[in-house]
Amino acid sequence: MNQELLEKLSECVEFGKINLASPYPPQMKGMPGADEITKEALEAGVTPGEILNEALISAMNKVGQKFSENKIFVPQMLLSAKAMSASMIHLKPFFANGSVKRKGIFIIGTVFGDLHDIGKNLFSMMVEGAGWEVIDLGIDVKIEKFVEAVQQNPNAVVGISALLTTTMVHMKPVIEAIKSAVPETKVIVGGAPLSAEFAASIGADGYGKNPQEGILWLDKISA
Amino acid sequence: MENKINNSNLSSPLGARGSMTHKERFLATIANQPVDRPASWLGLPVPAAVPGLLEYFKVNSIDELKIKLDDDIYPIEVPYNFPPSNHIACAFKFAKVSHDDKPDERTLTAPGFFEDIDDPTLVDTFPWPDPALYLDVEASRRLAMAANPDYVRMGVMWSAHFQDACAAFGMEKALMVMLMNPDMFTAVIDRITEFYLKANELFYEATKGYLDAVLIGNDFGSQNGLMVDPDSLRTYVFPGTKKLIDQAKRYGLKVIHHSCGSIYPIIQDLIELGVDSIHPIQALAADMDAQTLKKGFAGKTSFCGGVDAQHLLVNGKPNEITAKVHELKQLFPTGLIISPSHEAILPDIPPANVEAMFNAINS
Numbered sequence: 001m002n003q004e005l006l007e008k009l010s011e012c013v014e015f016g017k018i019n020l021a022s023p024y025p026p027q028m029k030g031m032p033g034a035d036e037i038t039k040e041a042l043e044a045g046v047t048p049g050e051i052l053n054e055a056l057i058s059a060m061n062k063v064g065q066k067f068s069e070n071k072i073f074v075p076q077m078l079l080s081a082k083a084m085s086a087s088m089i090h091l092k093p094f095f096a097n098g099s100v101k102r103k104g105i106f107i108i109g110t111v112f113g114d115l116h117d118i119g120k121n122l123f124s125m126m127v128e129g130a131g132w133e134v135i136d137l138g139i140d141v142k143i144e145k146f147v148e149a150v151q152q153n154p155n156a157v158v159g160i161s162a163l164l165t166t167t168m169v170h171m172k173p174v175i176e177a178i179k180s181a182v183p184e185t186k187v188i189v190g191g192a193p194l195s196a197e198f199a200a201s202i203g204a205d206g207y208g209k210n211p212q213e214g215i216l217w218l219d220k221i222s223a
Numbered sequence: 224m225e226n227k228i229n230n231s232n233l234s235s236p237l238g239a240r241g242s243m244t245h246k247e248r249f250l251a252t253i254a255n256q257p258v259d260r261p262a263s264w265l266g267l268p269v270p271a272a273v274p275g276l277l278e279y280f281k282v283n284s285i286d287e288l289k290i291k292l293d294d295d296i297y298p299i300e301v302p303y304n305f306p307p308s309n310h311i312a313c314a315f316k317f318a319k320v321s322h323d324d325k326p327d328e329r330t331l332t333a334p335g336f337f338e339d340i341d342d343p344t345l346v347d348t349f350p351w352p353d354p355a356l357y358l359d360v361e362a363s364r365r366l367a368m369a370a371n372p373d374y375v376r377m378g379v380m381w382s383a384h385f386q387d388a389c390a391a392f393g394m395e396k397a398l399m400v401m402l403m404n405p406d407m408f409t410a411v412i413d414r415i416t417e418f419y420l421k422a423n424e425l426f427y428e429a430t431k432g433y434l435d436a437v438l439i440g441n442d443f444g445s446q447n448g449l450m451v452d453p454d455s456l457r458t459y460v461f462p463g464t465k466k467l468i469d470q471a472k473r474y475g476l477k478v479i480h481h482s483c484g485s486i487y488p489i490i491q492d493l494i495e496l497g498v499d500s501i502h503p504i505q506a507l508a509a510d511m512d513a514q515t516l517k518k519g520f521a522g523k524t525s526f527c528g529g530v531d532a533q534h535l536l537v538n539g540k541p542n543e544i545t546a547k548v549h550e551l552k553q554l555f556p557t558g559l560i561i562s563p564s565h566e567a568i569l570p571d572i573p574p575a576n577v578e579a580m581f582n583a584i585n586s
Contacts, residue, residue: 016402024403070448075398075455082399117332118394119445165537166571192446192484193507193533210447 005041006055009034009087013059013129016079018086024079034083038090048094052131056084060129061215068212074122081125088128095133103222106132107149108159109141111170116163119191123159126211130218132157143177150182157218160204162191172202179203186221188214241585245295246435249375253477253499253525255558261551262560263584264296264527265289265577267379268568279574292581295560297374298438301426302362305352311422312381314352315415317390331386331394338393341400343410349391351414354422360429367433377436377479378426380471382419384463385441385456388412398451401459408459416463420470427474436477438502438566439467444484447509453488461496468497479527481566485509487519494524503528506535506564513554527560530580536563536572541579548583 011017012034015025019033032040041051063080066072094100106127110120117139128134135153137145141160150156158178162168168191175187188206189199199207206221208214241248241259252262268276268285282288289297303311317335336349370376389397391411401408427434441464443449443456451460464480471478480498485508493501504526505511513529520526529551530536535543551561561584568577 022403068447073448073452073455074450075402076452078395078399079402118450121332121395164569165533166569169571195534 002041002044002046002050005037005044005046006050008032009037009041009051009055010059012037013056013080013083013087014062016076016083018079018083033086035086035089038087042090048091048100051087052091052100056087056129057131060084060126063129064126064212064215068210074118077122077125081129084125084129102133103131103218104133105135105153105156106159106218107135107137107146107153107156108161109137109146110139111160111162111167111174112140112142113170114162114164114167115139117161119163120159120161123161123190123208123211123214126215127159127218130215132218143174146174147177147181150178150185154182154185156185157221158185158187159214160187160189162189162194165193168193168198171204175203188217190214245374246372249295249436249560250477252557252560255522255525258557261555261557261584262296263292263294263581264560264562265292265294265581266563266566266568267298269570272568272570272572275570276568276574276577280578292577293585294581295375296377296436297370298377298379299366299370299430299434300379301422302359302366303354303357303422304359305357311354311358312383314354314357314418314422315387315390317349317387331389333390334393335391335396337391337400337407337411338396341404341407343406346410346414349414351418354418354425358422358425360425363426363429364433367430370433372433375435375477376430376433377438378430378434378476380419380423380426380437380439380467381481382423382439382467383441384412384415384419384467385443385460387415391415401451401455405459412459412463416466420466423467423470427471427476431474434474434476436479436499437471438479438481439464439471440479440481440502442481442483443489444482444486444505444508444511446484446505446507448485449488450484453492456489457492461492465496472497483508483565485511487511487515490516490520490524494520498524500525500527500560502526502560503562503564503566505533506531507533513551513559517554521555521558525558525560526555528562528564529555529559530561530563532563532565532569532572536576536580537569539576541575544576544579545583548580552584 017028017033019035022033023029067077108124110117124134124136160171171189178185186205189204190208196207206217243259248258248262251258280288280291301311319334388411392400468478477499479500479502480493481502483505487510
């Protein structure tokens with residue numbers, strides 16, 4: 001029974017079924033979604049940890065994989081993230097009281113001068129779906145704001161994104177400032193014009209060509 | 224800015240002029256017919272890039288620079304009196320947050336007017352602008368008439384109905400609405416399309432006889448693939464694209480369609496919609512390198528772009544730019560208007576690389 005609920009929940013997240021009222025996906029219309037199934041699972045005694053690890057993270061991992069293979073696209077990914085959030089709401093009290101632990105804290109923002117946040121937002125959703133707590137600093141994030149955030153969360157991992165060739169060069173001073181403030185902080189960078197070579201040249205610890213690559217890197221450093 | 228191109232005033236030190244006129248070269252290129260040398264387009268330098276270009280090339284204006292580079296396309300921006308941007312790409316005030324309101328800084332992802340509206344009958348609660356109030360018909364005519372008719376005079380229409388529909392809700396909400404409440408998404412994108420059809424009609428009427436081509440488009444691609452699945456684009460976006468293309472064709476205009484990113488799976492769609500040239504073939508995006516495009520579409524359409532602006536033009540040496548242009552010329556003896564792989568020339572592109580690009584094109 002519990003396994004069946006976890007499988008159903010996983011399916012809801014993978015295919016973006018948020019709740020009973022949601023008409024998407026058409027083949028699941030009129031069926032309960034991630035919201036109702038999470039409630040049912042908790043009432044049936046499934047632990048929040050099982051819900052997080054065996055349903056949500058595994059489903060979002062499949063979503064990330066399909067996205068990186070161009071089998072699904074941004075709208076489908078957004079609906080999966082929305083379904084995941086509908087489930088996560090029920091887990092919040094357990095995160096708050098410490099009975100379920102996340103993998104870590106991930107701080108993210110676009111580099112100063114850059115207002116483009118589509119990629120950052122998608123990656124944030126995927127990171128949350130991978131079991132991290134995300135602190136989103138938004139767009140055009142000044143160096144001081146990144147530094148303040150890592151000082152407040154000294155074990156956090158930082159993600160910085162840029163879309164333009166004219167703004168990606170701002171990443172280096174941000175990384176230098178972060179590492180100067182909290183030297184052990186790991187930083188991953190991403191964005192359309194970046195490459196692994198560029199990431200290494202500016203002192204980043206990681207680079208994600210797509211969200212899934214970034215998640216794999218996070219999994220590696222948090223293992 | 225008024226056009227003041229007069230070819231008799233300046234010499235072109237970047238190689239001998241060809242035997243075809245700009246227009247002949249462009250038309251032959253998009254028809255995949257032989258050309259004397261590749262057609263080319265400088266693109267649209269952003270204001271921050273202009274001083275460096277003028278200083279390096281020792282010219283007084285971008286118009287003079289274009290004569291020196293001897294490219295083939297003359298862009299004509301739509302005069303749209305709607306401050307502070309005065310740009311038709313910023314015609315809709317959808318964003319709920321204040322922002323800089325510049326064409327390159329429009330809010331796509333911020334919450335939009337329709338964020339919480341799910342009833343399509345409420346689409347007219349938004350104060351849809353009437354383009355006739357803002358589009359300066361007289362200035363449109365003046366700009367087009369002032370352009371050298373030897374050039375391919377291209378109206379920069381954009382008409383980005385998909386991107387505006389994203390801004391209307393906030394992009395993330397819009398893309399979810401597209402799947403969950405398609406009637407609502409359609410109601411909004413249809414009203415945006417109607418706006419552009421009316422605006423374009425005003426511009427095309429005003430410039431009749433003085434315009435040769437238009438640039439329209441939306442960004443459909445990311446670096447790695449399409450942002451939206453092809454079926455959804457076909458259902459919700461391309462019907463509007465088709466109307467915009469058909470309208471331009473009724474005025475005898477060639478249509479250049481822009482989309483950043485990796486869009487290989489919908490190139491055939493764009494061809495079938497009637498597009499004459501696909502811009503900007505973002506060379507480093509997945510499957511968008513010239514070789515792959517040649518293999519898939521040589522002779523079936525034409526392209527505009529190809530010289531990578533994400534790395535090569537920014538960080539490369541002039542000899543590397545030269546080598547890339549020669550490679551493009553080999554791959555596409557015709558069928559490619561050589562241009563940077565992004566229309567906006569940013570200030571981090573060294574002018575020497577622009578010079579190398581045009582030297583190689585015109586040699």
